[in-house]
Amino acid sequence: MTGSELLTGAVRDANGPWVARELGELGFEVARIEIVGDRPADLVAALEHVAEFDLVVTSGGLGPTADDLTTEIVAGYVGAPLELDETMQALIHRRVARWAERTGFAGPALDEATRKQAMVPRGAVALEPVGTAPGLVVRKPAGPLVVVLPGPPRELQGMWPAVLAAPPVVELLATVPRAEPRSLRFFGLPESEIAQTLREMERARDLSAVEVTTCLRRSELEVDLHPLPGAEELAAEIADEIVSRHRKNLISAFGTTTDELLAAALVEHGLTVATGESCTGGMVAARLVDRAGSSAYVNGGVVAYSNEAKTALLGVPAEMIAEHGAVSPEVARALADGARERFGASIGVGVTGVAGPGGGTEAKPVGYVCFCVTTADGLVITRDPVLPGSRGDIRERSTDLAMHLLLRAAGGLPR
Amino acid sequence: MTGSELLTGAVRDANGPWVARELGELGFEVARIEIVGDRPADLVAALEHVAEFDLVVTSGGLGPTADDLTTEIVAGYVGAPLELDETMQALIHRRVARWAERTGFAGPALDEATRKQAMVPRGAVALEPVGTAPGLVVRKPAGPLVVVLPGPPRELQGMWPAVLAAPPVVELLATVPRAEPRSLRFFGLPESEIAQTLREMERARDLSAVEVTTCLRRSELEVDLHPLPGAEELAAEIADEIVSRHRKNLISAFGTTTDELLAAALVEHGLTVATGESCTGGMVAARLVDRAGSSAYVNGGVVAYSNEAKTALLGVPAEMIAEHGAVSPEVARALADGARERFGASIGVGVTGVAGPGGGTEAKPVGYVCFCVTTADGLVITRDPVLPGSRGDIRERSTDLAMHLLLRAAGGLPR
Numbered sequence: 065m066t067g068s069e070l071l072t073g074a075v076r077d078a079n080g081p082w083v084a085r086e087l088g089e090l091g092f093e094v095a096r097i098e099i100v101g102d103r104p105a106d107l108v109a110a111l112e113h114v115a116e117f118d119l120v121v122t123s124g125g126l127g128p129t130a131d132d133l134t135t136e137i138v139a140g141y142v143g144a145p146l147e148l149d150e151t152m153q154a155l156i157h158r159r160v161a162r163w164a165e166r167t168g169f170a171g172p173a174l175d176e177a178t179r180k181q182a183m184v185p186r187g188a189v190a191l192e193p194v195g196t197a198p199g200l201v202v203r204k205p206a207g208p209l210v211v212v213l214p215g216p217p218r219e220l221q222g223m224w225p226a227v228l229a230a231p232p233v234v235e236l237l238a239t240v241p242r243a244e245p246r247s248l249r250f251f252g253l254p255e256s257e258i259a260q261t262l263r264e265m266e267r268a269r270d271l272s273a274v275e276v277t278t279c280l281r282r283s284e285l286e287v288d289l290h291p292l293p294g295a296e297e298l299a300a301e302i303a304d305e306i307v308s309r310h311r312k313n314l315i316s317a318f319g320t321t322t323d324e325l326l327a328a329a330l331v332e333h334g335l336t337v338a339t340g341e342s343c344t345g346g347m348v349a350a351r352l353v354d355r356a357g358s359s360a361y362v363n364g365g366v367v368a369y370s371n372e373a374k375t376a377l378l379g380v381p382a383e384m385i386a387e388h389g390a391v392s393p394e395v396a397r398a399l400a401d402g403a404r405e406r407f408g409a410s411i412g413v414g415v416t417g418v419a420g421p422g423g424g425t426e427a428k429p430v431g432y433v434c435f436c437v438t439t440a441d442g443l444v445i446t447r448d449p450v451l452p453g454s455r456g457d458i459r460e461r462s463t464d465l466a467m468h469l470l471l472r473a474a475g476g477l478p479r
Numbered sequence: 480m481t482g483s484e485l486l487t488g489a490v491r492d493a494n495g496p497w498v499a500r501e502l503g504e505l506g507f508e509v510a511r512i513e514i515v516g517d518r519p520a521d522l523v524a525a526l527e528h529v530a531e532f533d534l535v536v537t538s539g540g541l542g543p544t545a546d547d548l549t550t551e552i553v554a555g556y557v558g559a560p561l562e563l564d565e566t567m568q569a570l571i572h573r574r575v576a577r578w579a580e581r582t583g584f585a586g587p588a589l590d591e592a593t594r595k596q597a598m599v600p601r602g603a604v605a606l607e608p609v610g611t612a613p614g615l616v617v618r619k620p621a622g623p624l625v626v627v628l629p630g631p632p633r634e635l636q637g638m639w640p641a642v643l644a645a646p647p648v649v650e651l652l653a654t655v656p657r658a659e660p661r662s663l664r665f666f667g668l669p670e671s672e673i674a675q676t677l678r679e680m681e682r683a684r685d686l687s688a689v690e691v692t693t694c695l696r697r698s699e700l701e702v703d704l705h706p707l708p709g710a711e712e713l714a715a716e717i718a719d720e721i722v723s724r725h726r727k728n729l730i731s732a733f734g735t736t737t738d739e740l741l742a743a744a745l746v747e748h749g750l751t752v753a754t755g756e757s758c759t760g761g762m763v764a765a766r767l768v769d770r771a772g773s774s775a776y777v778n779g780g781v782v783a784y785s786n787e788a789k790t791a792l793l794g795v796p797a798e799m800i801a802e803h804g805a806v807s808p809e810v811a812r813a814l815a816d817g818a819r820e821r822f823g824a825s826i827g828v829g830v831t832g833v834a835g836p837g838g839g840t841e842a843k844p845v846g847y848v849c850f851c852v853t854t855a856d857g858l859v860i861t862r863d864p865v866l867p868g869s870r871g872d873i874r875e876r877s878t879d880l881a882m883h884l885l886l887r888a889a890g891g892l893p894r
Binding site for chain 2 (some may be wrong): 077080081095096097098099100101102103106110113127128129131132135167169170173174176177216217218220252254255256257258259260262263275276277278281339341345346347348349350351352353354356357358359362363364365367368369372373376377406407408420421422430446448452453454455456457459
């Protein structure tokens with residue numbers, strides 16, 4: 065990854081994780097993600113650090129500005145001169161022509177930018193741009209295969225099929241062994257419990273052919289088992305043992321996420337959802353709508369941030385707010401019921417809490433959040449934890465917990 | 480950064496950008512962010528790559544499980560034996576005791592985990608844990624200062640003040656020159672225009688003491704100027720020149736974000752906002768509520784995902800939907816007006832579009848999104864672009880554009 069903006073913290077790298085997952089699924093072992101600035105010495109050093117690998121994927125630094133240096137540096141690294149690819153130049157020109165005319169940005173600045181983006185190291189496979197920057201596939205003699213991709217995630221991901229179809233990549237892929245990783249997902253389970261389970265299993269047999277990693281993702285614990293080639297069966301046995309010991313905390317034995325399980329459960333049982341949110345301010349609704357096809361089961365929601373809105377739009381009695389406070393289990397329930405009824409949904413979820421940083425009291429500190437999920441057939445699930453962290457953390461954890469309670473109400477958890 | 484989960488693509492690294500920004504603001508030049516798996520050889524290689532730097536910050540790998548190796552590897556790297564810190568052990572024990580009793584997880588597994596997390600390299604400064612993992616500050620003889628932090632962002636960020644107060648860090652900070660970067664923000668401006676402006680300026684004078692980077696962030700272009708020490712004035716002059724040439728596309732001459740400007744404009748003019756969202760499903764409301772203090776100007780919103788909800792909750796006439804379609808400038812306007820009126824707000828925003836992947840037609844393809852912002856005093860701003868990208872991209876760009884139009888309506892753009 066290149067891009068000085070990634071080192072100022074202004075932008076979070078989306079490409080590293082995406083490419084890593086794709087490569088992992090193809091059977092590659094991903095050793096490292098490295099983010100460096102657009103400075104020649106740093107780019108060269110980054111390529112030298114990866115000389116021993118089979119494949120290097122770069123992203124970014126293909127733009128038209130002088131700080132975009134990747135193509136030039138890679139050409140130097142593989143020892144091939146840069147040449148103007150006129151077909152590419154014409155193609156990029158056609159791409160931008162209409163936009164340039166319309167906006168009045170046509171002219172020498174744009175022509176210069178087009179020419180820069182059409183320079184290709186001799187011998188490289190050039191990949192058709194998704195935006196205006198072509199990708200490259202080029203081998204360093206006696207070194208790694210280098211795949212050069214643009215930085216905008218949409219362009220990088222759009223170019224990926226062309227990467228996999230490029231002859232040098234096809235050739236490399238033929239040499240990669242496939243071993244499927246296995247993922248388990250738990251809620252409310254500390255990492256130390258998994259460590260203990262593994263220690264006990266290790267007394268009986270050697271588990272070293274399976275790499276087990278645990279990762280606490282806010283409210284959920286993900287356990288990933290990466291078998292060495294041939295150890296798939298051992299990985300499956302370890303997974304089964306972990307699942308059987310911690311079944312009551314299990315979300316999924318096959319890595320399925322809460323969101324996927326919830327969508328499947330809602331569709332399977334023909335259920336619909338409506339939201340009544342205060343502190344999460346639309347995050348639960350947005351998370352539900354994230355998935356394609358969500359119109360089949362999301363009726364809608366109300367962000368009732370002010371007390372007046374809670375009363376006017378979701379029928380929360382003003383006296384209830386006066387008596388118990390806007391952040392109370394009573395109001396959470398009224399939000400859930402109100403949303404369910406107003407939107408004619410089968411399940412309603414209400415969330416109201418103190419996200420902070422101000423507004424906390426001794427009885428209701430920052431992080432105190434009340435949840436309620438109610439269904440048309442009378443099920444009521446409530447929670448009112450004090451969640452840790454910043455305003456952002458509290459709102460994200462609240463969204464997670466709301467999704468988890470919805471999953472429970474929709475009957476989507478394993479028995 | 481360590482954590483094999485970051486290399487499977489399951490988790491996106493939040494700590495690298497956060498630490499990079501903090502260090503940048505302290506005056507450090509951040510050369511590299513590196514993400515490696517929890518494998519001993521990879522961890523050792525990562526530390527060897529940074530031997531020439533002054534400061535190395537690691538995050539992650541401090542958990543209680545056997546795959547968490549950072550402390551052990553760092554101890555080896557700096558050449559100091561690991562010792563049990565009994566004060567730390569007691570402190571961690573107290574932290575987890577109540578939770579462990581309540582959940583029934585107390586016992587040898589947890590004691591083992593506590594002991595592992597309390598091991599500290601001799602001579603290191605141990606930092607009090609925010610969760611259960613202490614941080615470390617330790618110097619490699621004739622090598623970099625190494626700061627070892629936990630992986631969960633909440634813990635890492637919570638420990639940061641203690642890092643800055645640790646004597647070896649204080650000593651290092653005293654040697655770092657401060658040079659403030661300058662950020663500009665534009666909308667609808669291609670990178671090639673900035674490149675052209677810089678080329679023209681370079682003909683008249685040497686700009687090499689200022690590193691200029693451009694970064695296209697969906698709808699916005701950020702231009703960052705990083706002066707070498709002493710070149711602050713030159714950076715200011717370049718910034719002024721860029722601003723004066725591209726003023727009509729300017730959002731902010733001082734790096735302020737659209738969200739910050741919008742919040743300030745709403746507060747300054749005593750305005751309130753309500754949202755009526757379809758395809759963005761609550762993302763605009765959630766983005767508004769992101770900011771602390773947003774209850775002063777966010778009245779609420781409706782996620783009207785179904786046609787029935789649009790009519791029942793926001794008064795969009797069913798005949799209008801039948802005649803023009805749910806995705807139409809007319810319905811966007813009705814959503815904005817309905818939200819504004821139902822929530823008694825001074826500004827309403829309506830968003831309805833085809834987020835895909837299905838549902839597109841020739842007249843209204845995937846990415847076609849209708850926006851409308853209306854105010855109580857009669858201002859109406861409309862847009863109906865076709866936005867590129869995936870479902871997620873389209874929804875994010877839509878949220879960006881909605882925020883931008885709100886900013887325009889709130890009078891928060893520079894003149």
